[in-house]
Amino acid sequence: MPSRVLLIDDDARLAELLSDYLSQNGVQLTAANDGPRGLSALEAGAYDAVLLDVMMPGMDGLEVLRRIRTRSDLPVLMLTAKGDETDRVVGLEIGADDYVAKPFSPRELLARLRAVLRRSRPGVVAERLRVGELVIDIPAREAEVGGTRAELTGIEFDILVALARRAGRVVPREALLAEAGRGDVVVGERTVDVHISHLRSKLGDDPRSPSLIKTVRGIGYVLAKE
Amino acid sequence: MPSRVLLIDDDARLAELLSDYLSQNGVQLTAANDGPRGLSALEAGAYDAVLLDVMMPGMDGLEVLRRIRTRSDLPVLMLTAKGDETDRVVGLEIGADDYVAKPFSPRELLARLRAVLRRSRPGVVAERLRVGELVIDIPAREAEVGGTRAELTGIEFDILVALARRAGRVVPREALLAEAGRGDVVVGERTVDVHISHLRSKLGDDPRSPSLIKTVRGIGYVLAKE
DNA sequence: GCGTGGCCTTAACACTTCTTCACCGCATGA
């Protein structure tokens, strides 16, 4: 079975060129010519990896990567301008798996793509998240801690998922609201605090022991990695 | 637990430089200065990844890589000369996980190393610092001295981490503020003194015995190396 | 349409954390 790869890049000529070359080598390439289209293509279809251009008008590649990482662990290979170390390092820190500096040879790209695909696990879509004692079943919208089910409301569940997807990393309040589907509505950020408070008590947080959800003053919250 | 990484490279100066930088970031580097020694070090010890120079006298890096791949899937990151595309592509095809072109910045190397470690064994990326009696768990944001947990506030923790990363070296006040994420905000430097004072008492510092955190008059503070 | 109940948001107050200030003691160099 060929690997399905999504290319997000505004350069149509490159897309065609790559598509040709890769299809001869067992990779089926789909192209999206900007960030938003790329993201919705990811929502809609099943892909094994993403090729992502960093320099794009509108939503730039790093932003696209951030959004991809909020919802999946799909392997992402960045395409960066030669010598732009900052983008590369930031990209890798956000969670890119690799990068290729432009201009690149198709042969090198293929080799790196294969290296990335080889490492990634089959069975891509994670419908269940596990972070330490916490288990989240996303389609069923259920969460449990140490085997005990927690009765969460809608937004509480969404906030918990947003935290769990980035366990160990700080998630700003506004990002939590955005991922809970409140990004467009204007809502006081203190609202998040209240939901966090409820989450903590429902997740059986003992005030004496180190909390599962930690506060990062002035920014947001982190879910402890174990 | 720090990640253990084996460097196979004939350049002793590079080895020392990298070892310093990586050890501050939770990676324990062991150096082998040629291919055969590298291979036997791999036989002997447990490593989480390999940094492999391609250009070496005697057995070259690609040959070393081939032999590694006959017996293990250990993540291998190649160090190649800039622009030498052939080596890079061959290396990736043989089964290297990534490469970094020389000359590289330590920061980029670290980022790539972490990306590789993250893929291969989630959870091994070193996020724990140890300095004498002091143990710091960075993602959990917890610190303990001699087995006793210290309840630190956010900025106290950040300052402690900044000191621990450079244990044994003097860290100026402004650097401490910068690493605690206050680099942009204008804050009086005396603020640091107050936090240091709190840290000392929370870390169980006895005023009579030599302090864990030493003052360097006119400059800043040092964390005693043990 | 009307009441009911659940959920989200806001407000208010208690509490924690960070910063600044003030005062004191100690180290340093004349």
Place this chain on the structure above:
DNA sequence: TCATGCGGTGAAGAAGTGTTAAGGCCACGC
């Protein structure tokens, strides 16, 4: 030894967060 300046530390004020409770909104059933 004395003068000076730097750092240690307690305390107060400012800013941020935890938590409870009340009000508004919506969906649902009657």
